[in-house]
Amino acid sequence: MKIFIVHAPAGAGHKSAAFAIKDAFDKAKTGHDVRVIDSLEYTNGLFRWMYIWGYNFMVSKASFLWSFSFYITDFKPIRPLIRSFRRMVNFVNGYAFYRLVRKERPDCIVTTHFFATEIVSNLKLSKMYAGELVTVITDYGVHDFWISSQVDIYAVASEYTKKELISKGIPSEKIRVLGIPVQEKFTRRWERTEAARNLGLEEGLFTVLIIGGGLGVGPIAQMVETIAHTQEPFQLMVVCGKNESLKKEIEEIASKARTPMKVYGFADNVNELMDACDVMISKPGGLSISEAMVKGVPVIVNTFIPGQEENNLNFLEKNGVGVGTKTIAQTLDKLEYLFRHKELLDGMRAKAKQLGKPSSASDIVLLVLETVEK
Numbered sequence: 001m002k003i004f005i006v007h008a009p010a011g012a013g014h015k016s017a018a019f020a021i022k023d024a025f026d027k028a029k030t031g032h033d034v035r036v037i038d039s040l041e042y043t044n045g046l047f048r049w050m051y052i053w054g055y056n057f058m059v060s061k062a063s064f065l066w067s068f069s070f071y072i073t074d075f076k077p078i079r080p081l082i083r084s085f086r087r088m089v090n091f092v093n094g095y096a097f098y099r100l101v102r103k104e105r106p107d108c109i110v111t112t113h114f115f116a117t118e119i120v121s122n123l124k125l126s127k128m129y130a131g132e133l134v135t136v137i138t139d140y141g142v143h144d145f146w147i148s149s150q151v152d153i154y155a156v157a158s159e160y161t162k163k164e165l166i167s168k169g170i171p172s173e174k175i176r177v178l179g180i181p182v183q184e185k186f187t188r189r190w191e192r193t194e195a196a197r198n199l200g201l202e203e204g205l206f207t208v209l210i211i212g213g214g215l216g217v218g219p220i221a222q223m224v225e226t227i228a229h230t231q232e233p234f235q236l237m238v239v240c241g242k243n244e245s246l247k248k249e250i251e252e253i254a255s256k257a258r259t260p261m262k263v264y265g266f267a268d269n270v271n272e273l274m275d276a277c278d279v280m281i282s283k284p285g286g287l288s289i290s291e292a293m294v295k296g297v298p299v300i301v302n303t304f305i306p307g308q309e310e311n312n313l314n315f316l317e318k319n320g321v322g323v324g325t326k327t328i329a330q331t332l333d334k335l336e337y338l339f340r341h342k343e344l345l346d347g348m349r350a351k352a353k354q355l356g357k358p359s360s361a362s363d364i365v366l367l368v369l370e371t372v373e374k
Contacts, residue, residue, distance in 0.1 A: 001030075001108075001372060002033045002104065002105070002106040003032055003033065003034045003035070003106055003108045003109075003368065004035055004037050004104070004106045004108070004109045004110065004113045005018045005021050005022055005034065005036045005110045005112070006018070006036075006037045006039050006103075006109060006112070006113070007036070007037075007038060007112045007113050008038065008051070008113035008115045008116065009038060009040060009052060010051060010055040010115075011059075011069045011285070012285075013180075013287035013288070014040075014112045014113040014138055015112075016183065016287050017112040017136060017180060017181045017182075017287060018110075019036060019183070020182055020183045020184070020360075020361040021110060021136070021361050021364050021365065022036045022254075023114075023184060023361065024181070024361035024364070024365045025182065025365050027362070028362065028365055030365075034112035037100075039094065039097055039113065039115050039116040039119070040052070040115070041128060042100055044092050044093055047093040048142040051115075058144060058354050059305045060253065064118070064306075065304065066307065067306030067307060068286060070143065070306060071145070071306075071307065073144065073145065074143050074144045079144050082144070083144075086118065086145070087122055090119055090122075091122065092266045093210075094115070094119050097119055097364065098122075098123060098128075101119075101120065101123055101129055102123070102280070102310075103130055105129075105130075105131065106131055107131050107132065107364065107372050108131055108134060108368055108372045109129075109131060109132070109133050109134070109352050110134045110135075110364070110368060111133070111134070111135045112136045112138055113138075114135075114143070117133070117135045117146065117148055118145070119215050120133050120150070121148040121149075121150035121151065121228070122150075131372075132152045132153075132368075132371050133148075133150060133151050133152050133153075134152060134153045134154075134155060134364075134367065134368055134371060135148075135151045135153075136155045136180070137154060137155070137156050137161060137165075137180075138157075138180055138286045138287060139157070139180075139308040139309075139311060139312055140158055140160055140161050140286060140311055140314075140315040141161070141164060141307075141310075141312065141315075142156075142161060142165050142310045143307070143308060144168065147165075147168050147169070149169075151370055152174070152371060153174055153175075153367060154174055154175045154176070154369060155178045155364050156176070156177055156178070157177075158179075158355070160315050161177070162177055170293045178357065178360050178363045178364055178367065179290060179356075179359075179363070180287055180290040180292050181227060181284050181360040181364055182287065182294055182360065184361070185271045186271045186274075186291045186294050186295060187294060187358035187359075188271070189275060190272060190275040190293065191237065192276060194249055195272050195275035197274060198260070198272065199237070199262065199273070201276055202235055202260050203237060203262035204233075205234060205235040205260065206232065206233060206234050206235070206278050206339050207234075207235050207236075207237065207276055207277045207278050208227065208234055208236050208237070208277060208278065208279055208335060209274065209276075209277035209279070209280040209282075209297075210223070210227075210236060210237065210238045210239065210280075210281045211241075211270070211280065211282040211283075212239065212240060212241055212243065212246070212283065217224065219302070219303065219328060220238070220240070220246060220250070220252060221246060221249045221301060222328055223281070223331060224236065224238055224250055224261075225253050226329070226331075226332055226334065227259065227331075227332055228253060228254075228258070228261065228337075229257070229258070230332060232335075232339055234259040234335070234339070235259060235261065235262075236260070236261045236262070237261075237264070237273050237276070238250050238254075238261065238262070238263050238264065239265075239267045239270065240264065240265055241265070241266055242266050244265065246267050247263060247264075251263050256331070269292070270291070271295070274291065274292060274295040274297050275284060275295065277344065278338075278339075278345065279297065279298050279299070279300060279335065279338060280292055280297050280298070280299050280300070281299075281300045281301075281331065282299060282301065283301065283302075283303050283305065284301045284313045284316060284322070285309060286308070286309075286312055289312055289315075289316060290356070290357070292352065293321060293352045293355045293356035293357075294358045295351070295356070296349045296350070296352045296353035296356065297352060298321060298338070298345060298348035298352060299316055299321065299323075299352075300322065300325060300334055300335065301313045301316065301323070301324040301325070302328070302329060302331045304324070319351060319355055320347075321351045321352040321355060370372065
């Protein structure tokens with residue numbers, strides 16, 4: 001059996017989810033030919049650059065533009081027009097991916113980004129691909145870009161997501177609530193004291209993990225400086241991602257602060273950092289909040305990308321595992337409040353563990369095998 005797992009590198013979560021599923025296939029030792037494919041590698045260079053650069057620029061520098069484009073393309077009265085235009089653009093620029101699928105003829109294609117879902121759906125509609133299409137939605141809300149009648153099965157994050165899909169016309173029998181797949185290392189939990197010791201943290205301090213995503217988005221430096229001057233016994237772990245200038249700025253703040261602080265660039269041990277923390281301050285990417293829930297970590301959202309991450313925040317607040325703040329002062333107030341009300345923090349942690357789906361990746365593997373066998 002040949003299986004493609006297809007992502008697009010517009011945001012880190014789509015790629016990470018794809019590799020989490022691949023790792024689950026490898027662990028299951030199914031013996032099938034399973035490949036992870038970056039769909040944008042099969043587009044022309046200009047389109048790929050514009051797709052990635054445009055996304056990164058809008059979410060980090062022009063969120064108002066991203067917000068406008070997100071909501072206008074999801075506006076019900078013009079959805080048919082947008083879909084037709086999108087299909088034409090994707091066909092022209094993704095023709096090499098069309099050819100790859102027609103040549104290789106995989107038994108199943110698992111997509112973790114809507115670009116690939118759109119292309120494979122067109123092939124199925126044109127009777128040029130007869131295999132199965134399983135789409136894994138990597139956010140808690142659903143934009144119209146994910147919608148296709150040609151998808152055989154949707155794997156979604158929650159009942160909240162399932163209801164949105166149904167409201168957009170997808171039959172409930174095509175939807176499985178399996179969670180967003182996280183890497184296996186997030187399913188293994190260190191004891192908090194052991195994780196703190198491994199990371200060189202001070203014992204007995206309330207530990208706050210601050211993550212700005214891969215791009216280091218948001219007013220992180222100002223927030224760190226504000227929290228660093230609190231009188232409460234806090235210590236901070238700050239992950240700056242690939243934003244080197246932010247890392248230098250935070251290191252400068254850390255050198256003068258009374259609050260103990262660990263500063264990281266791109267960290268591949270976020271699972272350990274989560275084990276060692278009491279609360280996480282982060283933007284609400286679908287994958288990052290799924291990782292936090294698997295770890296049982298309450299989340300304070302200090303900034304978000306309008307659209308998909310706004311929906312993720314709504315999910316966190318509705319289920320009592322996270323809160324959103326609009327200012328740095330509010331973030332500090334919420335931190336201090338949770339520190340003083342341990343019973344509330346413990347309740348959020350328990351709810352997060354209940355909602356977390358550590359077996360999501362392996363459950364998706366079983367779903368794929370079941371779908372193809374049928």
